Amino acid sequence: xxxxxxxxxxTGSHYLDGDHACTEGALAAGCNFIAGYPITPxxxxxxxxxxxxxxxxxxxxxxxxxxxxITAVLGAVWGGAKAMTVTSGPGFSLxxxxxxxxxxxxxxxxxVNVMRGGxxxxxxxxxxxxxxxxxxxGSHGDYEIIALAPQSPQEAFTLMIDAFNLAERYRLPVMVxxxxxxxxxxxxxxxxxxxxxxxxxxxxxxxxxxxxxxYEIGADMVPDMAHAGEGHRYHITxxxxxxxxxxxxxxxxxxxxxxxxxDKVREQADDIIMLDEDGMDGAEIVLISYGITSRxxxxxxxxxxxxxxxxxxxxxxxxxxxxxxxxxxxxGKVKAFVxxxxxxxxxxxxxxxxxxxxxxxxxxxHMGGGVHDPAVITRAIEEAAK
Amino acid sequence: xxxxxxxxxxHPLDDILRSDRLPHIWCATCGIGTVVKCFAEAIQRTEIPxxxxxxxxxxxxxxxxxxxxxxxxxxxxxxxAIPFATGLKLANPRLKVVVFSGDGDLSAIGGxxxxxxxxxxxxxxxxxxxxxxxxxxxxxxxxxTPNTANTSTTPFGAFxxxxxxxxxxxxxxxxxxxxxxxxxxxxxxxSMTEAxxxxxFSFVEAIAPCSTLYARRNxxxxxxxxxKFYHDNSEIQHGADPREVDISFQDSIIVxxxxxxxxxxxxxxxxxxxxRSLGEKYFRHDIVEAGGEVSDA
Numbered sequence: 001x002x003x004x005x006x007x008x009x010x011t012g013s014h015y016l017d018g019d020h021a022c023t024e025g026a027l028a029a030g031c032n033f034i035a036g037y038p039i040t041p042x043x044x045x046x047x048x049x050x051x052x053x054x055x056x057x058x059x060x061x062x063x064x065x066x067x068x069x070i071t072a073v074l075g076a077v078w079g080g081a082k083a084m085t086v087t088s089g090p091g092f093s094l095x096x097x098x099x100x101x102x103x104x105x106x107x108x109x110x111x112v113n114v115m116r117g118g119x120x121x122x123x124x125x126x127x128x129x130x131x132x133x134x135x136x137x138g139s140h141g142d143y144e145i146i147a148l149a150p151q152s153p154q155e156a157f158t159l160m161i162d163a164f165n166l167a168e169r170y171r172l173p174v175m176v177x178x179x180x181x182x183x184x185x186x187x188x189x190x191x192x193x194x195x196x197x198x199x200x201x202x203x204x205x206x207x208x209x210x211x212x213x214x215y216e217i218g219a220d221m222v223p224d225m226a227h228a229g230e231g232h233r234y235h236i237t238x239x240x241x242x243x244x245x246x247x248x249x250x251x252x253x254x255x256x257x258x259x260x261x262x263d264k265v266r267e268q269a270d271d272i273i274m275l276d277e278d279g280m281d282g283a284e285i286v287l288i289s290y291g292i293t294s295r296x297x298x299x300x301x302x303x304x305x306x307x308x309x310x311x312x313x314x315x316x317x318x319x320x321x322x323x324x325x326x327x328x329x330x331x332g333k334v335k336a337f338v339x340x341x342x343x344x345x346x347x348x349x350x351x352x353x354x355x356x357x358x359x360x361x362x363x364x365x366h367m368g369g370g371v372h373d374p375a376v377i378t379r380a381i382e383e384a385a386k
Numbered sequence: 387x388x389x390x391x392x393x394x395x396x397h398p399l400d401d402i403l404r405s406d407r408l409p410h411i412w413c414a415t416c417g418i419g420t421v422v423k424c425f426a427e428a429i430q431r432t433e434i435p436x437x438x439x440x441x442x443x444x445x446x447x448x449x450x451x452x453x454x455x456x457x458x459x460x461x462x463x464x465x466x467a468i469p470f471a472t473g474l475k476l477a478n479p480r481l482k483v484v485v486f487s488g489d490g491d492l493s494a495i496g497g498x499x500x501x502x503x504x505x506x507x508x509x510x511x512x513x514x515x516x517x518x519x520x521x522x523x524x525x526x527x528x529x530x531t532p533n534t535a536n537t538s539t540t541p542f543g544a545f546x547x548x549x550x551x552x553x554x555x556x557x558x559x560x561x562x563x564x565x566x567x568x569x570x571x572x573x574x575x576x577s578m579t580e581a582x583x584x585x586x587f588s589f590v591e592a593i594a595p596c597s598t599l600y601a602r603r604n605x606x607x608x609x610x611x612x613x614k615f616y617h618d619n620s621e622i623q624h625g626a627d628p629r630e631v632d633i634s635f636q637d638s639i640i641v642x643x644x645x646x647x648x649x650x651x652x653x654x655x656x657x658x659x660x661x662r663s664l665g666e667k668y669f670r671h672d673i674v675e676a677g678g679e680v681s682d683a
Contacts, residue, residue: 032671032673033473033476033477033673035469035472035473054660054664054667054668054669055664055667055668055669056669056671057669057671058671058673059476059477059656059671059673061472061476061652063469063472063502064498064499064502065498067466067469068466068468068469068472068498068499068502069469071462071463071466071469071470071473072469072470072472072473072476073473074462074470074473075442075460075469075470075471075472075473075474075475075477076473076474076476076477076673077473077477078460078473078474078477079440079473079474079475079476079477079478079481079673079674080477080478080673080674081473081476081477081673081674083473083477097463098463098466101462101463101466227478227674228440228458228474228478228481229437229438229440229458229478229480229481229674230437230458231437232458233436233437233456233457233458233459234458234459235404235452235453235458235459235460235461236459236460236461237452237453237460237461238461238462238463239461246407246453247453247461
């Protein structure tokens with residue numbers, strides 16, 4: 001790991017909203033290229049970046065749409081940049097094909113989605129958490145991505161750095177799933193000294209010219225990269241390909257490739273997943289939450305604990321890969337999982353799958369446009385404890 | 387003459403073409419191979435170091451070009467070669483970035499990117515093989531299909547007004563525009579050479595035959611007949627008004643260099659505006675500096 005560049009790090013205590021904190025996290029992580037397209041409620045991220053970057057060194061380009069934005073990000077990465085794009089639901093939908101290309105080409109990049117209410121244009125200025133399944137499954141075919149969900153502007157800052165580091169470590173798109181509330185919530189954000197921020201450098205091939213194979217892998221299933229212009233004169237394609245990067249369209253090569261694209265994440269899930277747990281000892285109910293909903297649910301957890309119910313809290317900082325092992329362990333010990341989310345049941349389905357009938361899963365939905373009334377979550381916990 | 391050309395055991399273009407991928411997928415008498423050969427010669431002629439050239443393709447028959455050139459080459463998604471190339475160029479301005487794709491890929495699904503890249507005068511060379519049809523998927527109508535032409539989705543004749551790509555891009559602001567057919571190998575190579583050396587958005591349209599689908603469905607004869615048609619019906623008009631170079635079904639094809647003008651590139655405009663607004667505070671930054679190292683500075 002390397003240290004962050006002090007020129008890029010706005011060390012100090014600030015009063016920032018989640019979108020702006022996200023920009024500062026990207027800058028600290030070394031992001032030197034953003035291609036984006038305006039969309040509420042995410043635009044503040046690129047507005048701040050376009051103001052900050054000219055004096056720091058880097059490129060911002062406003063593209064003609066979100067498809068162009070994500071694709072320019074991929075090109076920039078293969079040209080040597082650390083790059084990201086920023087969007088919300090409708091733009092996220094448009095990006096899906098090329099998120100698949102990012103997964104297929106194993107392109108390290110970051111996609112921020114500040115979630116609003118959907119489907120379609122839905123609630124442009126109001127909160128939703130209904131894109132979390134799309135983050136995982138939105139593009140066609142089998143692949144794995146990593147998705148993180150901050151619960152505060154402070155965490156938006158730190159998870160952006162984690163996102164870039166994970167993207168470089170595993171060579172895949174990493175999604176940072178803010179929601180409108182976190183994006184527009186203004187709180188204290190403490191940005192540390194650059195020397196306290198760890199940055200994972202890109203895995204660049206050290207092979208001689210003529211020796212480099214774009215998809216030759218070592219022990220960890222992740223190949224080393226080469227940028228355009230380094231003299232390797234390699235070829236890569238979104239078609240099913242062999243180690244040379246050449247199209248190789250047969251079932252055997254496809255099997256090997258798809259397994260690796262998935263297994264490089266699945267087999268490292270324990271290292272990737274970040275969870276924030278409390279009150280798990282002897283818990284009979286576990287409340288599983290992420291993003292703004294974990295803030296709202298605090299009141300419900302405290303109220304039900306005060307009423308004598310043993311409630312544990314499991315907050316998902318990592319949404320994908322899903323912590324199936326941890327939830328499986330808990331399912332053998334607890335009576336029920338209570339899952340409030342600002343959608344009509346998405347992460348709750350994963351919880352239910354992992355619980356596999358050994359503990360009840362109780363969805364507490366909110367369709368969006370606002371957050372839960374904590375009393376509703378409280379009642380769900382009480383119901384689950386009966 | 388390069389070293390490669392002096393050696394007898396090598397094809398003169400072996401240094402640019404991926405001979406380990408041959409034979410290619412293109413049909414006999416397809417025009418794409420000829421256009422690729424012109425491109426390879428043009429690259430040699432520019433003397434741009436091959437390590438500094440990147441080729442980006444979309445999807446389709448011409449989309450496969452990226453896979454046959456021994457350069458840093460990227461076979462991307464349908465219609466998205468231009469934005470990918472834009473990111474590549476902005477990350478490493480030292481690169482000569484070439485987009486090589488077909489008329490359907492560039493002007494239908496990728497049409498939005500085509501017009502905006504020309505408007506921005508993004509420093510890219512776009513080579514568009516225009517065969518008036520979707521070849522890879524079996525001969526469907528394209529935005530370039532001339533009226534009355536028979537395709538698999540216009541079995542009773544095409545009726546939508548086709549794009550005149552030269553008029554479109556002239557209006558958007560491209561710096562350089564030329565059109566030739568795959569018969570005009572010498573002139574096509576010359577135009578590609580000029581385009582590669584021209585700063586800003588350059589566009590070379592190569593009219594090429596698709597004998598398997600377009601010619602067969604329309605009973606236009608053999609590959610030789612198609613070349614003869616180009617020979618007899620191409621009309622060289624350098625500097626022709628792009629508004630006047632529409633292509634009608636089996637009618638004359640106006641070819642030549644239509645546009646060659648000076649306009650600042652996106653990068654130049656970006657730098658100039660930030661210099662004006664920020665003065666010394668503006669940090670002109672190449673993400674990748676010579677040598678290919680990732681630089682934060």
